[in-house]
Amino acid sequence: MTELFAGLLDDAAVFPPGNVPVPDAVRAYRERQSSPLLGPFICSLPRWEELRATLTAGSPLPVALTVPGGAADVPSAISQARAEPRVRLVALEVPASAETLADLVKAVDAQVLTYVELPWADVTAATVGALADAGLRLKVRTGGLVATAFPDERQLAGVLVEAVRGGVAFKLTAGLHDPIRHRDPATGFEHHGFLNVLLATARALEGGDVVAALADQDGARVAAAVAKFDDGLAGRVRRHFVSFGTCSVTEPVDGLLHHGLLPEDLR
Template identity: 25%
Template sequence: MVNKAKEDIATAPHSFEAFFKKLIDYAGLFPPTQLPLEEAIHHYASYIHSCEAWMIGPFVCPASQLEKLEPYLELFSSEKPLAISALGRKAENERETIKLFKDDLASIEHFQLKHGTKVRVNQFELPLPSLNITAEFMNEVGKRSSRHHITCYCEFPIHKNDRFWEQKLAKTALLISQQNQSRFYSIGGKLRTGGIKASLIPDSNIVGSFIYHCKEHKVPVKFTAGLHHPVRLYRSEVQADMHGFVNVFVAGLMAYQHHLDKESITEILQEKDAKFFSFQNEKITWRHLEISTKEIMRLRKEYLHSYGSCSFETPRSEFKDLNMIERG
């Protein structure tokens, strides 16, 4: 037993590796990079064949544009397939949202059957029409997701001036949680954490509320937009503070590990000093809080999934420059 314990310690990944595993979904088609399809798909193919392929998740592509990928499928194989997170279309009401969702799922099924094991579409990102959704709507989303063996992330719309927004957010998280209790393929939540101008960046209280209520109801989450940099900082191009992906995911991890309230989560989101984050062999620490590599692996797999970024290089290079990794 002692030898087995030593072996487990020796083979356990560094906390950095547990944190970064499949962390970044590649969204090169979207702003601010907004590459042409040919360039973006060639980048993705090179990434999944690189030594850092373990850090990258699926290629984010609108479901309505899947057929445009066909000329580039020769870049992929059964061993290195084109993994896709399909992006749905936004509608004004529940009925139209379900109709578009149904059509997109049919397109996905056709695309997968046509190209076999070279492609894998396991994720769908569905913009919710509002946060006033009904149980019937969420049940329909759950049924269709399960039928197509796909994980659906429902994007929570943000209305900064709605004083009841957090109550609606909590209700939506509860409805998702109730669906997840009865289905094998889970539904997740998705939040936009930035954009190309300051007005598109939600404040820390909004992001903190999302993390807190999804944690309370054990709703898996992903994020998108704005998380190009590791730690929160002011950026002149948007003339505002931008959220850091280390802040966001460490806040989520610590929220689960230490049962944090919203205020404590928000405090981590607002941290601007990288020296207070430390990635050590067997744990990550932030100030007085810590979480083991084992728990990081579990929580990343179950609840804190990934974030979409239009760049795969920038987050990795900036993280390296901050020297937050401790070895030995």
């Protein structure tokens, strides 16, 4: 099952609610960089100089660079990243909307893998088609610091179905530390589970009930269903659901171990 989770966890430790100082976050990333579950280190363009100040000699740090300023800042982000030999630019993540997507398509460099962060309500057949035509990927937020930042299961199901129908790869971010859908006792917010998302993506590929897969809070049942993925289905699922950003890498790993989906030596 390890292959199903390879590169699934993008390290967003410096973002809320984790807010780990950049030097500490980079050091922790380096310590666990050999983990097959780990994706790139995520840094925002406004904190680029902070990141550069922490870098040392050695293998380049794989970085996904978020560009909160949107399309106008994309050329600068690319040039700065390419000029820094201690960084390997893995991807850009750039916010847009249905109205600004065309401008972003014009600004991106085809040689740089780019995720376009759209509000869930803007993920339609038309916007997904535009992403597919431009060779871009989709990014959607699944949580945050307020209840309205969390799409419900029907809203997220709509995103997954459109992405699968349109043949577009996607990543998610925020609120997905736990493998299984649950209500946070401290905030009362309903969080999606990343195992639920894997299962829901499979259901979207197979024409099954995507909403039910996202809504299921029975951890044993969801984990058992994911454990039944054969290699072919696992590969198809991961070609769509590429990764999710998490400010904690240990919590998702502990969750997978708890459900018996990882060998103990990957703790």
